[in-house]
Amino acid sequence: MEKAYDPAKHEARIYKLWEDSGAFKPAGNPKKAAFSIIMPPPNANGSLHTGHAMYTVEDIMIRYHRMQGNPTLWLPGTDHAGIETQVVFERELAKDGKSRFDFTPSEFYDAVLAYTKNNQHNIINQLKSLGFSADWSRLKFTLDPDIIEIVYDTFRRLHDDGLVYRGNRIVNWCPRCNAAFADIEIKHREQIDPLYYIKYGPFVLATVRPETKFGDTAIAVHPKDERYQKYIGKEIEAEGLLGKFKLKVIGDEHVNPDFGTGVIKVTPAHDPNDWEIGLRHNLEVKQVIGTDGRLTKLAGKYAGMSVADARDQVAKDLEAAGLMDHIEMDYRHSVAYHDRCGTQIEPLVTEQWWVKVAPLVKPAIAAIKNGDITIVPRRFEKVYVDWLENLRDWNISRQIWWGIPIPVYYNASGDTSKKPYMLFSHENEAREYYGDGNYEAETDTFDTWFSSSQWPFATLMATDDFDRFYPTSVMETGRDILYLWVTRMVMLGLYRTGEIPFKTVYLHGLVNDAQGKKMSKSKGNVINPLDKTATYGTDALRLALTIGITPGNDGALGDNKIAGYRNFCNKLWNVARYTLEKAGEYSPTTPEPQSLADKWILTRFSRENVAITKAIEAYRFSEAGERVYSLLWNDLADWYIESSKIQPNIPILIYCLETMLKLAHPFAPFVTEAIWQNMPWPKQNLIVSDWPEATKAYPKESRQFGDIMALVSQIRLLLADLQLTRPTLHYVANPDLETALPLIQQLARIGKMSPVEQGSGLRVPSNRFTCWLVVDPETLATYRTALQHRRDGAGEYSKKLAGQLANQSYLKKAPGDLVRQTKDRMAETDLLLSQLDEQIRALES
RNA sequence: GGAUCUGUAGCUCAGUUGGUUAGAGCGCUUGAUUCACAUUCAAGAGGUCACAGGUUCGAGUCCUGUCAGAUCCACCA
Helix, strand or coil: CCCCCCHHHHHHHHHHHHHHCCCCCCCCCCCCCCEEEECCCCECCCCCCHHHHCCHHHHHHHHHHHHCCCCEEEECEEECCHHHHHHHHHHHHHHCCCCHHHCCHHHHHHHHHHHHHHHHHHHHHHHHHCCCCCCHHHCEECCCHHHHHHHHHHHHHHHHCCCEEEEEEEEEEECCCCEEECHHHEEEEEEEEEEEEEEECCEEEEECCHHHHHHCCEEEECCCCHHHHHHCCCEEEEEECCEEEEEEEEECCCCCCCCCCCEEEECCCCCHHHHHHHHHHCCCCCCCECCCCEECHHHHHHCCCEHHHHHHHHHHHHHHCCCEEEEEEEEEEEEEEECCCCCECEEEEEEEEEECCHHHHHHHHHHHHCCCCEEECCCHHHHHHHHHHCCCCEECEECCCCCCECCEEEECCCCCCCCCEEECCCHHHHHHHHCCCCEEECCCEECHHHHHCCHHHHHHHHCCCHHHHCCEEEEEEEHHHHHHHHHHHHHHHHHHHCCCCEEEEEEECCEECCCCCCCCCCCCCCCCHHHHHHHHCHHHHHHHHHCCCCCCCCEECCHHHHHHHHHHHHHHHHHHHHHHHHHCCCCCCCCCCCCHHHHHHHHHHHHHHHHHHHHHHCCCHHHHHHHHHHHHHHHHHHHHHHHHCCCCCHHHHHHHHHHHHHHHCCCCHHHHHHHHHHCCCCCCCHHHCCCCCCCCCCHHHHHHHHHHHHHHHHHHHHHHHHCCCCCCEEEECCHHHHHCHHHHHHHCCCCCEEEECCCCCEECCCCCCCEEECCCHHHHHHCHHHHHHHHHHHHHHHHHHHHHHHCHHHHHHCCHHHHHHHHHHHHHHHHHHHHHHHHHHHHHC
16 A cells, blocks of 8 residues: 555546446345435536535435445436526527527527537536446436426326416516526616606606506505595596506505605506506506517507617606606615526516416425424424415426427417317327317427426436335435425425425535635635545545535535545555554454453444444434544544554454444545455455444443543643653552553653652642652752642632532432532542642642 | 524634533644654643523523624515
8 A cells, every 4th residue: 555545546446446336226135224315416518516516415325325235326317407508508609600599499409408418428427526426327317308208297287287377477587588587586686776756647656667657557556645545546647758648546555655755657567566466456468568678569659679778768758848757866776687697687477387386385385394304404494384385376487498398289270179279298299189280389498497396206207216216315405496496396296296205305505615705706716626626535525525514504615624634534544554564464353352442442433333323314424524533533543553553453453444444434435445445355345335333332441441541641741741751650550550551651652660659750640540750850840830720720620510519409400410420520620639739739848 | 674594712613402621623832753644643822602681500502682794585666
């Protein structure tokens, strides 16, 4: 084995070994519970970012359960990523001076599909490089024909159950994308705009959008507003830019009498609130802005102008006509933008396909409330329920071309005996029903989230794993897509299968830079995980993303941290190097503990084995990883290996190494397997080895070794304080101490050791042993201050404990164990105190 | 406007149902070192757990309020 672990030399080879051995395919003991995770599908055209690297958590669970012998499946997939990919592809086209309108929708679809399929291997190879042990033979893509069939089937069932309808409603229209988007795909931004106060007959009213005035179909005031009581229900006549017009005045609760003049113009076609008012009062809908973001014929001479131009022009003309009361220039408000492309949203009334969510929401809420699904951390359950309780019907149609076509054909035959539209998966069905040339295909595609919400069951149905692995065990994903994805998977999963799609949702937070600042391209602080794995190794990155990062909370990632875990991997490597060197021609036997150290380390492994297993089962991966780290470094390397240099026990050493590798494997798969493969005795690969059982513990001997360790630590401390090198130790004979003498000599760096009746020099503080460091009086005198300091500390603690024990209600109400513990501690502290006092007196005399 | 989270050592963060003198990594200081590892070893300094009340024998942990930061939802014509 080389002196330092070099990840680059091993990782690719180890991954190939796993993959070729078929270890990623489900196996395990069929009598044990199945464990499955569906990987959140990354964009097939994308490249790896830290969000994907967080899938490490999934790999930890998968590797752990595989070793536990559960039939284990991690099913990977990639996403066509609807609008996101379409925007990227259109940018590519633009480079050649083309646009999507140079294609028919289906030609365009085929071109993007080819482009995507061509890129897909990038992201897959990147995921593999992180060591992810997913079953790639089952890889699914969201546009695979079998997935599309399942999505169609769901759509048909929803339609047949009356949960899908086609309707004309106000939507968030993106004029750039030429498509409608859901509320959740919209972000509001604060900005400052002019607020125009326009004269409307007897009223003055405030608006930021004078260009929509041609679509006004009412004037609204608050129903209890005394100023305007007399107008409610009446029609007013007003002068406008296109001549005189008449509008009805209505009373509606939505109007805030304290804002502006307490009067609003109602434009149902171009404002979500006005749309709602329109529904309540049965108002006419007049569309004055088209899907291209330009004014329509109804805007008269303004027709064809862009919204922004029309706004300026209308404002100017109103002023010129004396119809503008005044303008407030610095009005701060928030405006909707399309999250993906940054274009300002134009609320428009269009015809879309909707899912009636009320019947789907109820069981989805119940699943959380009755505990069928738990979210880690629990606090997100409330967030989940609140969101679903306020959910409005879901627009699932998108006017984009890159997506699953909505399988609907419209009647173009003029034959009214035939249905106006039909759901058909294939065009030939439409041809058969309507006749050649007598039908028109729907050009809209499904919202990406409509299909990806079916991902857990769709993938498992498509790979014939449904019966074995559904419901899945865990859905691990970013907390930012709780609404967008998780809630909808639950709704559609329950609807389609009658069962929850997963039992546990584990939400990870954002990964921030080393300063805890959000990564962003503009700040230039984006961390590319592949740079880090190249520098420090994949295991180091994985550990850095596991330890110190808790579910639902954001974590910081810096080079220091990753380098620390690179060092951990190297430590593990060198523990192995030492162990295997000592083992020589060793052939496996049952380890038999001999020394106190042997029994202590077995006890440590036993206890930590239980704790680590428990932590993994409870999704406390940070704690589990930390325990693995400390068990290797603080216990095995710093104490046991050092001890074993005095009292070697090769089988125990081997046992510790093997158990260590197993416990660490889910977290640091490459280095552990690389070491495992270096072991000369034959065995199966670590990835499929059994998770270790907790072995027998030796509490008594473990405590005894603990006393030795404490003594060694005390001596080290004195050595450091007094700058002593290899002093002589005097001790009062004691069998426990004598068995450990060579050990103490080595670990505490003692020169000579000799038994005495009554020693002199510096008494080493210890509850169990009586010993002195031989120190000349001048050196000892310099220690006076430190000694006094230590004495003061012990004195304070003793006082605190005494106070506690003098408190009657503490004695009465605190649990007995705790009180006993306090008493023991009191005795220990007082002993230490008397030793220190004695020492100080000796110095003074 | 509604809601959630966060505030613990110089930095980044842990801290399960309240119970040792509050922890880790990095950084800093001092020292060590042929014989697994300088990607090492030993030791140290450093915290009124944001602030103020309350509950309790006991609060970093529970409750109320205040301050500061972040996020989500809704949205004001």
